[in-house]
Amino acid sequence: MPVYGPRALQGSVLNPYRDYLEGRVQNFPDLSGRRLLREIRSMGYEGSYSTLKPFLRELRPPRRAPFAVRFETPPGKQAQVDFAEFKVEFTDEPGVIRKVWLFSLVLGHSRWLWGRFVSSQNLQTVMRCHIAAFDAMDGAPEEILYDRMKTAVIGEDDAGVVTYNTSLVALLNHYGSAPKACKPYRAQTKGKVERPFRYIRQDFFLARTFRNIDDLNAQFDAWRCEIANPRVHATTERVVDEAFAEERPTLKPLPAIPYSAVLTVERRVSHEGMVAVDGNHYSVPETTRKRTVEVQNHVDEICIFEDGVCIARHPVLEGRNRRRVDPAHRKAPPPRPMQQRPKGVPQRSLAFYDAVGQRLAAGGV
Secondary structure, three states: OOOOOOOOOOOOOOHHHHHHHHHHHHHOOOOOHHHHHHHHHOOOOOOOHHHHHHHHHHHOOOOOOOOOOOOOOOOOOEEEEEEEEEEEOOOOOOOOOEEEEEEEEEEOOOOOEEEEEEOOOOHHHHHHHHHHHHHHHOOEOOEEEEOOOOOOEEEEOOOOOEEEOHHHHHHHHHOOOEEEEOOOOOHHHHHHHHHHHHHHHHHHHOOOOOOOHHHHHHHHHHHHHHHHOOOEOOOOOOEHHHHHHHHHHHOEOOOOOOOOOOEEEEEEEOOOOEEEEOOEEEEOOOOOOOOEEEEEEOOOEEEEEEOOEEEEEEEOOOOOOOEEOOHHHOOOOOOOOOOOOOOOOOOOOHHHHHHHHHHHHOOOO
16 A cells, blocks of 8 residues: 655745654654644744644544543542553663653643653652642641552442551641542553543653753753743643632632651661662761661651661652662761971971082082
8 A cells, every 4th residue: 555645835934844743753753743842933934733733643643532431520539549650761861771660640620731750660669759749738638539559549349348557647637638449350440540641741841951850850840840830731621720810719728737758668878878778768967876777757848766766867868779878877077186306306498408409519519
């Protein structure tokens, strides 16, 4: 069968950008049309998105989406949470492919999006992300829908009663929210959070470079605030930020007292005076005597204790294999003492030694 390419764009305002668009779609087939529109507009394109769409449609035929029933939730009722895996090569570590996960929370009614790239899906990370998301939206929804991720759903008995992680339940109770598990084998019930993952890959993640995970999150926050949430949502046909402004008053108000949970473990102090916690290393003072210390893993802080006394505090590091050394934990080496002159040896001036050198050079005795 013959293979047809896109129609010629004779007289089209897209002609100057044809080669660029074909190259971008060939190298990154999943780049979104809106992303490509922004790129060629920065190059001078003044046409509309409706002019660009037919050309992109011929470059890549649309995928057929499976039929799904659309469920809408009232304002303040529900948010959906999930993780998506991404692989990235940071420019700070060329040649090393890192696996990171995007924690994403989407409000069901307004489709307002919050997210953070993390290097672990452990409980402390999940709790930190929930707290940061609630702070960003200045409230909490009535319930949060989860896939069967291990940090949320522990199990389910024969009667269909779901057991949730008690630490996560305690956090949600503090904010006036409650967990709800997605039905088994019914991933479409959390489509409001899974569809944005595809949108994020296509419109944000592809064809970008990132120095490290901090730079990745900084770029993502800028994109989320400047592109994703100010856009007209394709399903609701409303500006996400405007819908969120109407939904925000229906959220549960933030509690007056910040949430504080503690996970206590014992850790050994290395010969370098470092303690390993969740794949990262934190310093302790040089005066630490014991080889085993107690570590309190708070939501956003690491506290290290010796004999019940806190000897070190550190902010939680994102990523893995990172080190944090508190300068106060390392004493500066003492200054080297001046070499003293033996007793009985007279002090000579520099001029004396200079004169001796000149006589020796002249062959004198």
